[in-house]
Amino acid sequence: MRTIEGVTDRAASPGLRERKKRRTRDSLIRSALELFALKGYERTTVDEIAEAADVSPRTFFRYFANKEEVALAMQDSLEAHFLTALRERPAAEAPLTALGNAVFACWDTASQVIEAVVPLELHMRTYRMIESTPQLFAAHLHRLSEVEDRLAQEIARRAGLDVRTDPRPQVLVAAFGGVMRVTGKLWSRRGCASLEELRDLTTAYLAQLGPALAEDWRS
């Protein structure tokens, strides 16, 4: 039962079975990311990942629908983390402000979310790999577009609007997402140095949203 599993996850002791599953999953992620970092995404086979995690190849596909998914597993956690951060923003904050603050708030605790599964540095390498591997980047963009849907939903809820009738939540989130992708790409090209740099980059680019839309750029 997924629901019960999800609820008991953090509350009571999840039971041996659940703990074992989590360990297997984490082990698969770690093994995969390490192998990817070592030999590249395409040159790593699922069989190798399974072997490194000491499970059968068939089991791998019971945890991840495909090879992409294990590469993007941490992104998944981070996206959920971000969603939570947004929901915790005070209702008084303006939409765009809330989005921006949620990003920053979420980055403060992001390293903990990551390090619960893999070393931070490995995750950074993985992010660069995602940005530079077409197949992974495509899947990444797809997930982001689904996140944007949920973001728009949440933004609309905050503002007491209906996503179906008012275009502003979707438009805002689309623009916001665009900026995030641009900064993400830039950051990855610069080597994913520090979270500080990403923070500054994002601040600067988000601030340019208004000016970029201005009729005239002479300034």
Added chain:
Amino acid sequence: MRTIEGVTDRAASPGLRERKKRRTRDSLIRSALELFALKGYERTTVDEIAEAADVSPRTFFRYFANKEEVALAMQDSLEAHFLTALRERPAAEAPLTALGNAVFACWDTASQVIEAVVPLELHMRTYRMIESTPQLFAAHLHRLSEVEDRLAQEIARRAGLDVRTDPRPQVLVAAFGGVMRVTGKLWSRRGCASLEELRDLTTAYLAQLGPALAEDWRS
């Protein structure tokens, strides 16, 4: 030689070999899109497409790197078409205005670009399929992100800026692209009825870019 091929393409008679290649390619696209419409993307195999187009499966992969590519072939043409439309916009137009006008101008002639290869209605069905098939949609988003890069380049050129130093071109294009994706999705969900509807939708949503970024949404 790609360059020579590209140049002679529309000028002199391209020669039998080139003509044959184009026919094979178009035939593959038509066969693929028809089969996709008939039995769905995943349930259509490359072997079937090749057989319908009367070539060997191996030849299919000489024209398209993978199965996704043939499904997105027309999008490819349309993106190139859009790029051209943007380049033809008068330099006096403001960045965002130029982007919007390029879209509309490009749609006026889009049907001709499409009908040179496949019936318009088949292309509409294909677009809906792209939006509703995760794997295709992911690939689609990836291509769009590459288009955005070129768009930013062109916008920067028009404004006499350097993409590397001024964030505005990229930010603007990212926001613009976000709106286009939102309208595209909406339009596909409504059944890709008419280009008119898409036009109205786009106009309305583009106009919301400014308001959506506003601090306060009470209005």
Added chain:
DNA sequence: CGAGATTATGGCAGTAGCTGACAATTGACA
């Protein structure tokens, strides 16, 4: 505690996407 219901895992066979290598065919061009 122990029997029986659940659930996770492994093994295997098979499909489909995709590639490299080589041979055969076809168009280009002097």
Added chain:
DNA sequence: TGTCAATTGTCAGCTACTGCCATAATCTCG
């Protein structure tokens, strides 16, 4: 017409991924 280059077909092979069934591990409840 004959030579050269480009296109195509064939074939063997790898890898991602799935369905099926048997087995083994955990859980539940009397």
